[in-house]
Amino acid sequence: MTTALPPQYEPQATEAKWQTAWEQEQVFKADPNHPGQPYCVVIPPPNVTGSLHMGHAFESALIDTLVRYHRMRGDNTLWLPGTDHASIAVQTILERQLKAEGTNRYDLGREKFLERAWQWKAESGGTIVNQLRRLGVSVDWSRERFTLDEALSQAVRKAFVQLYEEGLVYRGNYLVNWCPESQSAVSDLEVENKEVNGHLWYFRYPLSDGSGELVVATTRPETMLGDTGVAVNPKDPRYQGLIGKTLTLPIMNREIPIVGDELVDPEFGTGCVKVTPAHDPNDFVMGQRHNLAFINILNKDGSLNENGGPFVGQDRFEARKNVVKKLEELGYLVKIEDYKHTVPYSDRGKVPVEPLLSTQWFVKIEPLAQKALYCLDQEQSPRFVPERWTKVYRDWLVKLKDWCISRQLWWGHQIPAWYVVSETAGEITEHTPFVVAHDETEALEKAQGQYGESVQLVQDPDVLDTWFSSGLWPFSTMGWPNTTQDLATYYPTTTLVTGFDIIFFWVARMTMMAGHFTGQMPFKDVYIHGLVRDENGKKMSKSANNGIDPLILINKYGTDALRYTLIREVAGAGQDISLQYNRKTDESESVEASRNFANKLWNAARFVMMNLHGETPASLGQPHPQDLELADQWMLSRLHQIITQTRHQIENYGLGEAAKSLYEFIWGDFCDWYIELVKSRLWCDEGDSSRRVAQQVLAAVLESILKLLHPFMPHITEELWQNLSQRPGEFLALQAYPTVDPAFIQPELEQSFDLLIGVIRTIRNLRAEADIKPGVKVAVILQSENAIERAILEQGQAYLQDLGKLEGLTITPQLENEGLQCIAGVVETVQVLIPLSGVVDIDQLRSKLTKKLEKVQKEAQSQQKRLENPGFVNQAPEAVIQSVRDTLAAALKQVEILQERLARL
Known part of the structure; x- marks a missing residue:
């Protein structure tokens, strides 16, 4: 009896072998001409600067389970991979490198800077892609996309130009969220509001006519340098008589008006608020309403500019201290109160953002959001799983403001707009004329048609927000705006798998862009998963330094063990999971348990193959139903029950439940019981028909198990299936997923067998209690007044004797010797008794x-x-x-x- 399988499973060697084979043989290459129902997923593109973290591992495991299942189900399956160019992240890396070299991007120039960026991408930008390969993801690598690929850049230019021509993209001087760290505008969705313990400063502003003063309260004293008014509520009786008068702004000695505006909350501070239109969203609105001046006091790096008076050149927070100090010296400081309030932080730069008056490009959101809302309300598309996230998505669509899409960076999609500098002596302002075009040639033609042959053009130096190109991802990756076979076959995609924290960043933008440009929602289902939390139940993050490197666990336990653990821990769709982890030893009990499960499967498969003597499921064929013994019928009934259950759970996104059910079936029903029940038959003579049937059932059930488990643990199942099936050139990944044959399902038989298993388990427990040595056979009495139970026990007595190690078995409705010295247990209404006389020294x-x-x-x-x-x-x-x-x-x-x-x- 020989087998090609080694005694122990070595995950590293096995996993690397199949990851290479799948890719080299293009096992996962999609074919638009495949006859199956299209099933398509586009990968949520990780940042090209990224490295694998547990969130990636979790999300990829979920997606891959779905994709592999649908591929085996016969669907025309495509999982399209790719990465995002991550404008801010890449630029930050490069600018740090340049700073260390004593230079900067401006010294280098745009062309050289971009050359360096592409060089960095070629050398270091593939880290996360190679790490994703370690997870064994079944993506079509031939279709790998990068958001700065020429084809995707063409799609970005097409989208921008079309939106502009439709009046949905505009340029203007508005207040934006400015990140001094990255020195770029950021959208509302890239701002994280944090509650901080700050202060509320109260200052006196004297009336210009010397008749008194007003006291204003502020959380940002430095911005008073840009004040151009003070506002009160017109219904506030304390200040109604002062509206229209003027104040003299301390330090700057600028005369500013008192205005009445209902935006002012009379309960805040003193009911008087300073108005800085260039540095606060509410003040911006009041400034427009009352024709106040807009004075910008900040440079792009957060320092004060020439409008900062004596504080010019100082950092904003340094200036804050000095402004307060100066006002105190001048006698204008009234008091300082502790004050807890919300401060907006840049999600990328991790510093407080500044509302800054700036000329930027914007997208009108309301028309795009209306299309997405219509699809949601009228077509229930997309469908969110769990359903509760539908309301969150809808609320965001309703609340979204116009989207600032320009970024003051060089790495990214340069905005396809050209300024006619010959008309303005080279200086670009918000009033500089411009043309929008797909390329420079088209721009020149447009400009010459409007401004004459001698025009000079300069392309807008800014790039588009990364989320602009990511919003096109589901269809730009398929070839849009061109008509392609991939677009016709695989779009709209089927399922988007993503975290709840990205619904507003990405999901809403994709639905708005897709609805506008393709007339369809970009995916049918949005499966929202939870977070991976640490061993203490806390969210993993860089700032908390509590992340777990998945590669450490992969190297220790194997990819399949980690993948299976992450999926098995999902209690329900959208639920967070906790991962047990010892940071001192880099060990995880939960992942180790999955590794043990892999070992259990390996050992069981090895035993089965050793006892097939070189035969395969195909060569053994199917047993005749009339030849099936009781244990065979039970095993096949359990198998088809678990096939029914697993397919239903996967198709309804119950991946965690499916993983647990398979575990219990494989470890319990198959390994612990069926294999044990048929061992004696396997050791019969070669021509014995019972042995042949046992081999047939073992081979068929093992092959079905490998197929059922493959989407969850692809590497070990592929390795075992190759050895079991002996079909060179074929792959388990492309085999048909098991289907249900109702003829095999016998619920009553399973119920009967549960009684037999319970009795065997009780006999074993009683033997252990009585310290009966494993090699000693015992007599057992089974007493039950229930005729049906007795019939079941009679039918299964061979199993009871074999697995219970019995030398005698009595099945009776009534005990004859009540004084018998024995040890006893109960299963349902069956009393299980082991007489101890002569077996042990009582x-x-x-x-x-x-x-x-x-x-x-x-x-x-x-x-x-x-x-x-x-x-x-x-x-x-x-x-x-x-x-x-x-x-x-x-x-x-x-x-x-x-x-x-x-x-x-």
Whole structure:
């Protein structure tokens, strides 16, 4: 009896082998001409600067399980991979490098800077792609996309030009969120509001006519340098008589008006607010309403510009301290209060953003959002799983403001707009004429048609927000705006798998862009998964330094073990999962348990193949139904039940439930019971028909198990299937997923078999209780007044005798000898009794159990006294007290068990 399988499973070698083979043989290459129903997923493109983290591993495992299942189901399946160019992240890396070299991007120039960026991308930008390969993702690598690929850049230019020509893209001087760290505008969705402990400063502003003063309150004293008014609520009786008068702005000595505006909350501070139209969204609105001046006091790096008076050149936070100090010196500081308030932070730069008056490009959101809302309300598209996220998505679509899409960066899609500098002596302002075109040639033609042959053009130096190109991802990757076979076959995509924290960043933008440009929602379902939390249930993050490197666990336990653990931990769609992890040893009990499951499957498959003697499922063929024994029928019924259950769970996004059910079926029903039940048949003579049937069922069930489990644990199942099937050139990944044959399902038989298994388990437990050595055979009495139970026991007595190691078995409706010395247990209404006379020394066993009971009782008494001691309870740490309680509870349970065992004797 030989097998090609080594005694132990080595995941690293096996996984690397199949990852290479799948890719080299293009096993996952999609074909638009495939006859199946299209099933398409586009990868949520990770940043090209990224490296694999546990969130990537979790999301990829979920997607790959769905994709592999649908491919095996016969669907025309495409999982399209790719990465995002990550404008801010890449530029930050490069500018740090240049700073270390004593230079900057301006010294280098745009052309050289972009050359360096592409060089960085070629050398370092593939890290996360190679790490994704380690996960064994079944993507079509021949279709890998990058958001700066020429074809995708063409799509971006087409989208921008079309939106502009439709009046949905405009350029204007508006207040934007400015990130001083990246020195770029950021959208509202890239701003994270954080609650901070700050201060509220109260300052006196004197009336210009010397008749008094107003006291204003502010959380940003430095912005007072740009004040051009003070506002009060026109209904506030305290200040109605002052509206129309003027104040003299301290330090700057600028005369500014008092205006009445209902935007002012009379309850905030003193009811008087300073108005800085160039540095606050509400002030911007009031400034426009009352024709106030707009004075910008900040440079792009967050320092004060020439409008900052004596504080020019100072950082904004340094200037804050100095402004307060100066106002105090001048006698204008009234008081300072502690104040908890919300401060907007740049999601990328991790610093407080500044509302800054700036000329930027914007997209009108409302028309795009209306199309997405229509599809949601009228067509229920896309469908969110779990459904509760539908409301979150809808609310965001309703609340979205116009989208600032220009970024003051060089790495990215340069805005396809050209300024006619010959008309403005080379200086670009918000009033500089411009043309929007797909390329420079078209721009020149347009400009010459409008401004004459001698025009000079300069392309807008800014780039588009990364989310602009990402919003086109589901269809630009398929070839849009060109008409392609991929676009016709695979779009709209089927499922988007993503985290809840990206619904507004990405999902809403994709639905708005797709609705506008293709008339369809870009995906049918949006499966929202939760977060991977650490061993303490906390969200993993760089700032908390509690992330877990998935590659450490992959190297220790294997990819399949990690993937399976992450999926199995999902209690329900959208639920967070916790991953047990010891940071000192880099060990994980939960991943180790999955590795043990892989080993269990390996050993079971090895045993089966050794006993097939070179035969395969195909060569063995299917057994005749009339030849199936009771255990065979039970096993096939359980198999087809689990096929039904697994398919239903996967198709309804119950991946965690499917993983758990397969685990219980494979480890319990197949490995622990069926293999044990047929061992004696496998060791019969070669021509024995019962042996042949056992081999046929073992081979068929094992092959089905490998197919069922493949989407979850692709590498080990591929390796085992190759050895089992012996079909060179074929892949398990492309085999048909098991289908249900209702003829095999026998619920009543399964119920009967549960009774047999329960009796066998009880016999084993009773043997252990009585310290009966494994090699000793015993007699067992099974008593039940239920005729149906007795019939089941009679039918399965061969299994009872074999697995219970019995030398005698009595099945009776009534016990004849009530005084029999035995150890007993109960299964349903069946009493299981093992007579002990002649099997064990009863007096010796009783003595042994009594001594053990006395020892455990002493331990329980000791722990009870500690808990009754006020000094211990009042002084010991809660963790120590809880440990004593746990020890006492365990001891009392042992006392109960030992007393029961003695009573049985």
